[in-house]
Amino acid sequence: MTRCIFVMASLMSCIDAMLPGSPQHTRRALGKWGGLLLLAVLTVGCGSNPAIVGSPADAKPHPAVLTQVSTLDALMGGVYDGETTLAQLKQYGNLGLGTFNTLDGEMVVVDGHVYQARADGKVNEPPDSTQTPFAAVTFFQAGKTRPAATGLDFARLQQTLDSQLPSKNLFYAFRLEGRFQSIKVRSVPRQSRPYPILPDVVKKQAVFDLENVEGVLVGFRSPAFAKGLNAPGYHLHFLSKDKQAGGHVLDFVTDKVEVATQPIHDFRMLLPQDQDFYTATLPFDPSGDMARQVETKPLASPAGKN
Numbered sequence: 001m002t003r004c005i006f007v008m009a010s011l012m013s014c015i016d017a018m019l020p021g022s023p024q025h026t027r028r029a030l031g032k033w034g035g036l037l038l039l040a041v042l043t044v045g046c047g048s049n050p051a052i053v054g055s056p057a058d059a060k061p062h063p064a065v066l067t068q069v070s071t072l073d074a075l076m077g078g079v080y081d082g083e084t085t086l087a088q089l090k091q092y093g094n095l096g097l098g099t100f101n102t103l104d105g106e107m108v109v110v111d112g113h114v115y116q117a118r119a120d121g122k123v124n125e126p127p128d129s130t131q132t133p134f135a136a137v138t139f140f141q142a143g144k145t146r147p148a149a150t151g152l153d154f155a156r157l158q159q160t161l162d163s164q165l166p167s168k169n170l171f172y173a174f175r176l177e178g179r180f181q182s183i184k185v186r187s188v189p190r191q192s193r194p195y196p197i198l199p200d201v202v203k204k205q206a207v208f209d210l211e212n213v214e215g216v217l218v219g220f221r222s223p224a225f226a227k228g229l230n231a232p233g234y235h236l237h238f239l240s241k242d243k244q245a246g247g248h249v250l251d252f253v254t255d256k257v258e259v260a261t262q263p264i265h266d267f268r269m270l271l272p273q274d275q276d277f278y279t280a281t282l283p284f285d286p287s288g289d290m291a292r293q294v295e296t297k298p299l300a301s302p303a304g305k306n
């Protein structure tokens with residue numbers, strides 16, 4: 001009910017904001033329509049049907065929502081094709097990470113732009129029609145930043161950040177920007193069907209060692225209870241300032257880096273609407289039979305549609 005009251009208040013203030021200089025009769029007319037809309041919201045939003053929650057229109061006004069496409073376990077098991085386009089993903093956030101259909105490289109979402117760091121070391125900004133099988137994004141509000149100590153590697157930075165968090169049972173978004181003495185990133189090569197499981201693909205990952213580089217790390221810390229949905233702990237992707245290099249972060253040493261943190265209390269998932277996901281055996285068990293299922297499954301969609 002609190003949520004409904006909030007929606008009512010937001011709706012009325014939206015109507016007001018849209019009509020700051022409108023004549024009184026127009027405001028009255030729209031106010032009437034607003035009343036009808038309000039009734040619709042109350043009918044749908046306050047009922048037992050939660051379908052309205054999670055729509056793009058609903059997601060945008062809430063900055064601290066982590067929206068995730070699919071589950072990490074599904075990706076681990078070889079579900080490398082999804083239906084969500086980058087255009088849709090951008091409606092849920094301007095910072096985040098993920099990958100692309102056919103597992104074609106690492107996704108880095110910075111300032112509302114989606115970058116693709118491919119296994120050949122090249123970075124590009126793919127078209128909005130490109131699809132993703134797994135991604136996590138949020139609307140990041142920078143707020144106050146604090147400097148990280150110089151010379152911290154990934155493990156020591158995690159310890160430092162952990163000691164500053166109010167709780168380990170929340171999600172957090174991070175943006176770390178500045179200069180790094182070194183950074184090690186990886187990307188994964190595009191796959192074709194039958195898809196191997198992710199642990200096997202990672203054995204062939206391309207690793208890039210960058211020295212004295214400027215750029216931004218973006219990503220999340222997920223709580224331990226999120227295992228299976230996302231990776232517990234820190235998951236960061238990198239994009240260099242010149243947008244020429246990037247990928248999934250394996251390690252780094254800070255030089256002069258500013259850290260911005262955003263706690264997230266609202267976690268949403270967009271579960272794929274396709275046969276690969278429907279028939280995946282979850283949670284992922286590398287010793288189980290999911291790998292064989294992925295290997296033997298008939299094509300649900302043309303390979304290489306990305």
Ligand SMILES: [Zn+2]
Pocket residue numbers: 097106235236237248249
């Ligand atoms: Zn990653």
